[in-house]
Amino acid sequence: MRRFVYCKVVLTTSLVWVLVDVFLLLYFSECNKCDDRKDRSMLPALRAVISRTHEGPGEMGKAVVIAKDEQEKMKELFKINQFNLMASDMIALNRSLPDVRLDGCKTKVYTDDLPNTSIVIVFHNEAWSTLLRTVHSVINRSPRHLLQEILLVDDASERDFLGKKLENYGRTLEVPMRVLRMEQRTGLIRARLRGAAATRGQVITFLDAHCECTTGWLEPLLARIKEDRRSVVCPIIDVISDETFEYMAGSDMTYGGFNWKLNFRWYPVPQREMDRRKGDRTLPLRTPTMAGGLFSIDRTYFEEIGTYDPGMDIWGGENLEMSFRIWQCGGSLEIITCSHVGHVFRKATPYSFPGGTGQVINKNNRRLAEVWMDGFKDFFYIISPDCKCYQIFLSIYCTSAIAIKVVSFLVLWCDAF
Numbered sequence: 001m002r003r004f005v006y007c008k009v010v011l012t013t014s015l016v017w018v019l020v021d022v023f024l025l026l027y028f029s030e031c032n033k034c035d036d037r038k039d040r041s042m043l044p045a046l047r048a049v050i051s052r053t054h055e056g057p058g059e060m061g062k063a064v065v066i067a068k069d070e071q072e073k074m075k076e077l078f079k080i081n082q083f084n085l086m087a088s089d090m091i092a093l094n095r096s097l098p099d100v101r102l103d104g105c106k107t108k109v110y111t112d113d114l115p116n117t118s119i120v121i122v123f124h125n126e127a128w129s130t131l132l133r134t135v136h137s138v139i140n141r142s143p144r145h146l147l148q149e150i151l152l153v154d155d156a157s158e159r160d161f162l163g164k165k166l167e168n169y170g171r172t173l174e175v176p177m178r179v180l181r182m183e184q185r186t187g188l189i190r191a192r193l194r195g196a197a198a199t200r201g202q203v204i205t206f207l208d209a210h211c212e213c214t215t216g217w218l219e220p221l222l223a224r225i226k227e228d229r230r231s232v233v234c235p236i237i238d239v240i241s242d243e244t245f246e247y248m249a250g251s252d253m254t255y256g257g258f259n260w261k262l263n264f265r266w267y268p269v270p271q272r273e274m275d276r277r278k279g280d281r282t283l284p285l286r287t288p289t290m291a292g293g294l295f296s297i298d299r300t301y302f303e304e305i306g307t308y309d310p311g312m313d314i315w316g317g318e319n320l321e322m323s324f325r326i327w328q329c330g331g332s333l334e335i336i337t338c339s340h341v342g343h344v345f346r347k348a349t350p351y352s353f354p355g356g357t358g359q360v361i362n363k364n365n366r367r368l369a370e371v372w373m374d375g376f377k378d379f380f381y382i383i384s385p386d387c388k389c390y391q392i393f394l395s396i397y398c399t400s401a402i403a404i405k406v407v408s409f410l411v412l413w414c415d416a417f
């Protein structure tokens with residue numbers, strides 16, 4: 001009898017321990033899920049980047065050196081895109097980059113509920129490695145829940161690998177990537193409009209096709225738009241060398257301006273803007289104009305201010321047009337100094353334009369002056385007498401421009417220049 005009681009005690013205690021074990025097991029497997037949730041912003045690809053050793057051509061943003069006996073071939077390849085294609089092709093699509101942010105930026109914390117964004121990238125005969133490195137840098141360095149999709153708009157490229165091969169590659173990515181095709185060469189402006197019209201994210205982020213996004217590039221852009229949906233924000237544009245693909249940090253001490261030829265120019269940030277920010281260089285920097293290639297804008301605000309002027313051709317002047325439009329119609333244009341994106345700056349354009357570059361830019365600038373600059377347009381006409389020969393066409397291509405002006409000024413209460 002006593003032995004039976006003894007047995008019962010042993011059995012019950014064993015049972016208790018089994019239950020404790022089961023509980024512990026369940027508890028810890030739950031916690032694995034917790035860790036996953038904490039990590040949800042970090043994609044497997046990003047983890048791979050972090051754990052990768054920083055060796056190989058161009059890693060950590062270092063310059064690529066081409067061997068002497070390859071120099072001739074390198075020069076030949078350079079002509080295709082007007083950058084060192086051989087160097088670009090040697091660099092991993094997910095190469096590592098240095099963290100070039102100001103120290104004050106690295107400790108900033110952003111809320112989890114930022115608006116999400118669609119990325120729109122327009123390309124024309126872009127190189128495979130630069131285009132895909134742009135895409136991978138977006139995916140690897142953006143919290144997944146903030147990326148709605150990546151839209152590539154092909155402005156009638158003629159290279160085979162940018163066809164089906166690109167679409168198939170897109171299917172292997174962790175973020176939905178779609179390729180939209182323009183039927184014929186239409187230029188940056190109308191291609192961007194096509195991309196923008198297809199977006200579903202709350203914010204549209206336009207990028208150039210040869211960029212690399214760095215750690216923490218996206219959150220500060222979206223946080224500023226969440227704070228004020230009428231702020232249109234640009235990252236600091238770092239320089240990726242067209243010769244070596246070395247990554248070099250851009251300055252937060254220059255901002256965008258323009259001259260009376262209506263060329264975009266960088267100027268030193270004036271003291272008054274430093275004073276307005278009380279000397280804190282990590283705060284948004286109000287800039288008169290933007291370079292135009294890289295910026296984020298609230299999608300509904302983009303529609304409200306009338307998007308781009310669809311009457312502008314190919315490229316040129318659209319960045320100033322957008323800048324003036326934003327400032328004059330109740331918004332603000334800012335450089336977010338905590339956000340860094342690299343861009344391959346080229347010395348020459350590899351593209352040819354129907355009708356020639358000069359004519360296109362003059363026509364666009366003329367529209368810009370007529371719609372947004374009021375009496376100040378005379379400065380432009382005085383300094384660019386070339387534009388006079390287009391006077392005869394004014395009535396044709398200004399009708400739609402003036403319609404834009406009337407609508408914008410009436411509906412949006414836009415200010416004068």
Ligand SMILES: [Mn+2]
Pocket residue numbers: 208209210293343344
């Ligand atoms: Mn570019």
